[in-house]
Amino acid sequence: MIKVYVGMSGGVDSSLTAALLKEQGYDVTGVYMKNWTKDLPGMKCPWADDLADAKRVAVQLGIDFKVFDFENEYKQKVVDYMIEEYKAGRTPNPDIMCNQEVKFKIFLETALEDGADLIATGHYARVNDGVLKMAVDTNKDQTYFLYRVTGAALEKTLFPLGEYTKPTVRDMAKERGLFTAGKKDSQGICFVGKVGIREFLSQYVQQIPGEIIDKKTGKILGHHDGAIFYTLGQRHGLDLGGGLPYYVVGKNMDKNEVYVTTDLNDKTLWKATVQLELTHWINDAPNPGTYDIRIRHRAPLTAADLTFNDGQAALTLHDEQRAIASGQSVVIYDGDICLGGGIVL
């Protein structure tokens, strides 16, 4: 019997993943990955409940259950990376890093060492011979978060939910009486929990007040407590009073200044060319040409020409896109195949 280790988070998706694989005849072991969490005063640590839910479902399915402790690795590879990127004034994506470094690297390696033949997760994506494809549920598709995973890792991976839509998944979980069938989807970055990124970051970086400046007039509109907390295109949290909403159009990390505008068409908000660094290709690097790209999770696909200059990838977008921030990932598709992507310079 093929041994599959399923990453179980205590949510409905990974619960059903385990249930489906068991029904398909695999020898399934549920694994809860204990990642790093910050205990903030007054905030209940959510992982104990999630672990209990995952285990409860494992018991319900009559499968083995283990806990892998990846706290140190997660802190180093995901949390520290995220904080450093923010400090550099960029907008990182910790979920992408978590998949690259933890789920499809350390978890995979640990599972294989422990006797697994394959791993599985509850991601909405499809995989075929190491080729990553979009999920059938295009609204839920999570390939954006998976573009930095290697083809070799994907050859050892199953994504049983890629064939279903989220409502179907909930129905199937309900039909099977899974304890987690009605559980709400988790929101936001897992380790930050419900506090929000701003409050989280403020535990690690000093809050230094600075000026919020109208880009057009140069006028000081108000004050912020650190440029690090602001992201290109951001509208909320500026506290500039009423009237037309202001958007962040830039920041100067050295001067700790945040530039804003009410002009939705401000050209710094819109970009047609993007330079990529740290490009990653799941299998072979694609040839230059026209592809669909996605600039953030759930953003609509948009066409772009991919070129290489001294090995550095660049994209020329057919239509300008709003708020492409440095540090964020752009993912490149050929039809429904996720080829890989890179990080905006």
Place this chain on the structure above:
Amino acid sequence: MTEELLYLDHAAATPLDERVLRVMQPYFSELFFNPSSPYAPALTVRHDYDAAKQAIAQTIGAKGDELVMTAGATESINLAFSSIGGHVVTANIEHHAVLAAAKRSDHTIIACDEKGVVTADAVRVAIRPDTRLVSIALANNELGTVQPLRDIAVVINDEREKRRAAGNTMPIYLHSDASQGAGQLDIHVSRLGVDLLTLNAGKVYGPKQVGLLWASNNVALNPQIVGGGQERGLRSGTENVAGVVGFAKAMELADAHRKYEADRLRNLRDGLQNKLVTAFDDAIISGSQKRRLPSHLHISFPGLDAERLVFALEMRGVMVATGSACAANKGTRSHVLTAINLPPEVADGSLRLTLGHLSTDKTIAKAGDIIIEEITRERKRMAA
């Protein structure tokens, strides 16, 4: 409905007795008045409140005005510790509330023996000339082991005499959290020999968030919560009239049925223990079987993952605990099981079964059958 509940976790919470609920209800509606208000209906409430305290006090052989009503045992413990301070002595199997309170001042944590009993000798050795407080629970919440409080009280008396002879004027007091013993054991304060006593209504079929600290007249308490000066200034805030009236009814019932209920639970518990030990000859019973609350059965099935078992039982409608509920939530092994040197593979396979009002011949027989089925199933799965 609740009669059929397969609930074996009475040490964690008890269902409110219907008779308790009934006496509480008027104080949520027509008798809502603040007991400190000057008009006649409010004075009635004041009178009822004081009478309730007096009734509670009677069940422990004390006076109503020696009680400080609190929002539960944790608050009572905190009030006792923060009032007395200085060097404190307590045991390694105490509830987290006591251990955490002790750690706020100079403290000595003594070890219990392998049966989960804190000996008077261990207390004697730990007492220093500057020890001000010794705190030992009447019965341990996980194992149900009943502590030799009277013997410990003798040790403290000896220490008092020693100090008097040496001209040492430092007082020393004995505090006991009797939350787990009420309703099954004699909790008369002078027979126990304690100077301070903590009780919790939520463990005796009364409302949650209601408790008390009794202190003898010799003990000077310092309020943690100040304000309008209620509870003789020791715990400000408008009185929880309904809660305290309910507590009084709960204590009255507990006291009246104590001997009967203790015998009933002992019989049921012993039957369940026999059944499980017969079914699984490797089962291990922890805690002294000579000194144990009639309600408690702590049983380990070596090699089993008790948490899995809890979930499997939950799906069959049987509610049980693994060791201490709080410890289980944090994913760490119970400090009590570590204290009695239970090997990890035994500790991790431990269930705490605690009986009470919801336990009947029928529910215990049914729960026992299901426990046996689920353990058998789990062992089969593990062997495969």
